[in-house]
Amino acid sequence: GAGVSQSPSNKVTEKGKDVELRCDPISGHTALYWYRQSLGQGLEFLIYFQGNSAPDKSGLPSDRFSAERTGGSVSTLTIQRTQQEDSAVYLCASSLGPGGAYNEQFFGPGTRLTVL
Amino acid sequence: KQEVTQIPAALSVPEGENLVLNCSFTDSAIYNLQWFRQDPGKGLTSLLLIQSSQREQTSGRLNASLDKSSGRSTLYIAASQPGDSATYLCSPRGSTLGRLYFGRGTQLTVWP
Numbered sequence: 565g566a567g568v569s570q571s572p573s574n575k576v577t578e579k580g581k582d583v584e585l586r587c588d589p590i591s592g593h594t595a596l597y598w599y600r601q602s603l604g605q606g607l608e609f610l611i612y613f614q615g616n617s618a619p620d621k622s623g624l625p626s627d628r629f630s631a632e633r634t635g636g637s638v639s640t641l642t643i644q645r646t647q648q649e650d651s652a653v654y655l656c657a658s659s660l661g662p663g664g665a666y667n668e669q670f671f672g673p674g675t676r677l678t679v680l
Numbered sequence: 681k682q683e684v685t686q687i688p689a690a691l692s693v694p695e696g697e698n699l700v701l702n703c704s705f706t707d708s709a710i711y712n713l714q715w716f717r718q719d720p721g722k723g724l725t726s727l728l729l730i731q732s733s734q735r736e737q738t739s740g741r742l743n744a745s746l747d748k749s750s751g752r753s754t755l756y757i758a759a760s761q762p763g764d765s766a767t768y769l770c771s772p773r774g775s776t777l778g779r780l781y782f783g784r785g786t787q788l789t790v791w792p
Binding site: 569570595597601605606607609612616619620636643653655657662668669670671672673674 | 701714716721722723724725726729749769777778779782783784785
């Protein structure tokens with residue numbers, strides 16, 4: 565597609581339930597990133613993929629968080645046993661590659677997760 | 681780890697004013713710096729990407745300057761409009777592959 569898309573745009577869930585968030589990157593972009601933005605907080609890096617591998621997942625806050633990417637395209641971020649502190653906007657971005665001087669990241673519209 | 685500070689945290693001005701948004705970062709070994717705009721409840725829109733070899737980059741009413749050695753970037757907005765109201769984020773990119781580091785942003789309100 566023309567840009568990065570994410571689904572759902574909004575998700576309300578009950579504490580303890582599992583949720584899956586999806587990201588479709590720009591076609592041809594090999595690098596994909598997940599960030600989190602909690603209310604009143606800055607953007608927090610979670611994980612990035614180069615192809616289907618995740619060289620840096622140091623930002624995942626706990627083992628309840630996991631992510632995968634298949635076919636070098638779509639990525640899914642899964643949060644198990646959700647807690648209220650997981651409530652945030654989850655943003656996905658993609659770029660042609662993971663680094664260097666010319667790899668600009670393009671962001672999707674985000675998924676707003678609310679855990680009741 | 682890169683630390684990014686943006687000043688002011690919030691700015692409220694009448695339309696027509698020329699504005700200055702400041703960004704400072706602790707690790708000056710960067711390849712480039714990106715300025716983003718974020719509207720409430722939305723994702724980030726890239727405004728300008730300024731390479732470390734450049735001192736300025738312009739797009740319409742926006743002009744970004746970069747002083748890499750002192751770890752500073754400035755975003756100038758000329759003749760501000762109510763449609764410019766948003767949060768502006770800066771993100772210096774260094775040698776760490778993948779992740780971007782962000783400031784907390786400047787929340788701008790331009791009133792008619």
